[in-house]
Amino acid sequence: MKLYFGHPGDQPDYHAYEALQIFGGACGMPEFVPWQETMWLRAEEDVAEGAEGRADAEGTGAKGVREEIPVFSDSKDLERYIYILMRDITGYSSPWGCLTGVRPTKIVNQLLSEGLSRDEVMRELTGFYLASEQKASLALETALGQKPFLDMQAADPDRIGVYIGIPFCPSRCLYCSFTSNSIEKYKKSVDTYIDLLRAEMEATAEIIRDNALKVESVYIGGGTPTSLGEGQFSRFISEVVRIFIEPSEHLREFSVEAGRPDSITAVKLAAMKSAGVGRISINPQTMNDGTLRLIGRRHTAAQTVDAFDAARAAGFGNINTDIICGLPGEDMEMFSHTLDEIARLGPESVTVHTLSVKRAADLKRDERRNMLESSVVGNMVEAAAARLAARGMRPYYMYRQKNMLGNHENVAYCLPGYESPYNIHIMEEDQTILAAGAGGVSKFVAPGVIRRAFNVKSVEEYIARWQEMADRKRDLFSNT
Numbered sequence: 001m002k003l004y005f006g007h008p009g010d011q012p013d014y015h016a017y018e019a020l021q022i023f024g025g026a027c028g029m030p031e032f033v034p035w036q037e038t039m040w041l042r043a044e045e046d047v048a049e050g051a052e053g054r055a056d057a058e059g060t061g062a063k064g065v066r067e068e069i070p071v072f073s074d075s076k077d078l079e080r081y082i083y084i085l086m087r088d089i090t091g092y093s094s095p096w097g098c099l100t101g102v103r104p105t106k107i108v109n110q111l112l113s114e115g116l117s118r119d120e121v122m123r124e125l126t127g128f129y130l131a132s133e134q135k136a137s138l139a140l141e142t143a144l145g146q147k148p149f150l151d152m153q154a155a156d157p158d159r160i161g162v163y164i165g166i167p168f169c170p171s172r173c174l175y176c177s178f179t180s181n182s183i184e185k186y187k188k189s190v191d192t193y194i195d196l197l198r199a200e201m202e203a204t205a206e207i208i209r210d211n212a213l214k215v216e217s218v219y220i221g222g223g224t225p226t227s228l229g230e231g232q233f234s235r236f237i238s239e240v241v242r243i244f245i246e247p248s249e250h251l252r253e254f255s256v257e258a259g260r261p262d263s264i265t266a267v268k269l270a271a272m273k274s275a276g277v278g279r280i281s282i283n284p285q286t287m288n289d290g291t292l293r294l295i296g297r298r299h300t301a302a303q304t305v306d307a308f309d310a311a312r313a314a315g316f317g318n319i320n321t322d323i324i325c326g327l328p329g330e331d332m333e334m335f336s337h338t339l340d341e342i343a344r345l346g347p348e349s350v351t352v353h354t355l356s357v358k359r360a361a362d363l364k365r366d367e368r369r370n371m372l373e374s375s376v377v378g379n380m381v382e383a384a385a386a387r388l389a390a391r392g393m394r395p396y397y398m399y400r401q402k403n404m405l406g407n408h409e410n411v412a413y414c415l416p417g418y419e420s421p422y423n424i425h426i427m428e429e430d431q432t433i434l435a436a437g438a439g440g441v442s443k444f445v446a447p448g449v450i451r452r453a454f455n456v457k458s459v460e461e462y463i464a465r466w467q468e469m470a471d472r473k474r475d476l477f478s479n480t
């Protein structure tokens with residue numbers, strides 16, 4: 001079937017495009033026909049090239065039905081209308097219905113704050129947004145668990161999070177679209193980067209002092225921060241402690257994405273422990289060595305086990321692991337093996353991602369992409385949720401991305417008391433975040449206001465322009 005979407009102007013309406021994207025993975029995007037008087041959708045059955053009845057660009061061919069799309073004052077109604085139209089034409093339903101956007105729980109938290117009961121929220125999610133019962137329950141359960149964190153922030157809006165980015169990794173994963181560069185390739189620039197990052201951190205601390213902000217969490221991510229050499233890493237972490245941790249009287253979380261197991265050493269673990277890091281991530285993604293090779297991670301499942309053992313021996317009692325549903329070539333049996341191995345390791349939290357094939361990722365270009373068209377991804381998502389629930393874990397934050405297999409989501413599960421406040425607040429957008437380093441995004445949050453400042457992504461640009469990044473952050477606090 002060939003779909004055409006006509007729209008006024010040279011670009012389709014943002015919300016119409018978002019609704020159409022729900023179907024992008026399963027059915028492909030329609031061909032856009034610009035400069036139309038109205039918005040419309042037309043479906044043509046596949047016919048041989050040149051055959052009678054083939055649709056013309058204006059969608060006025062002899063076959064197929066052209067559906068006019070009414071003008072709506074509320075973008076949610078437009079998205080819902082297009083979703084239903086597309087669902088009825090293609091036969092495809094998304095588990096999240098017509099819910100677009102990254103943060104389903106933000107909608108639930110909004111509905112709860114408007115005084116809706118749990119039943120009413122469920123009805124809104126399943127009745128208006130047409131989400132499945134299962135996804136609606138997941139979003140509601142996650143949002144209810146977040147409430148104490150959101151209430152605490154509302155009561156003390158001067159609390160902020162600090163993010164520090166180290167944009168280097170031992171190698172680039174096939175699916176990665178983060179700010180990440182080979183540490184090997186950049187080894188001559190790493191010391192300079194760390195020096196300038198320290199300067200940006202000092203400038204950030206000045207903004208914190210000048211605005212009497214309270215640092216609640218410090219999160220070091222990337223990239224893979226532990227891809228730095230042992231000496232570099234120890235010096236860097238002690239600078240973070242001096243600049244942010246020691247002056248803070250309100251700190252609840254100090255997290256480091258140790259990420260790649262092959263980057264973790266006893267020296268780096270000891271440096272983090274003596275710095276007071278409370279939570280680290282060791283991210284296997286899968287415990288199948290063949291898949292690890294295929295996705296370019298250059299470490300083995302055994303190295304994940306070793307890294308866990310070393311972290312436990314160093315005294316870490318709060319470890320997160322990330323796993324991915326829908327990795328190329330994986331079936332349910334392989335995914336179950338990963339779940340078994342993770343259960344043996346016993347992390348305090350597990351973030352279950354669904355593979356998202358983003359434009360920036362090598363995977364999209366790769367012919368192995370077609371290995372991903374797996375109908376079992378939904379079963380993987382469900383199996384992970386059931387296994388983690390059986391371990392006493394509950395979902396505590398979640399988000400969605402574009403181009404996720406099966407239109408599922410990423411969900412973090414944790415044992416009670418092991419929630420990462422930073423992760424909750426960044427997803428709910430209820431807390432100011434100040435970010436330092438290449439690829440960092442700072443966010444100024446006040447009632448009814450969210451302003452963002454973007455740091456450049458490339459290491460070379462960052463080295464040339466770090467001062468400008470610091471100035472952008474300071475500007476977020478003017479006009480308040």
Ligand code: SF4
Pocket residue numbers: 168169171172173175176177178179180222223224259260
């Ligand atoms: S470890 Fe993470 S940041 Fe680094 S290349 Fe892999 S996915 Fe990207």
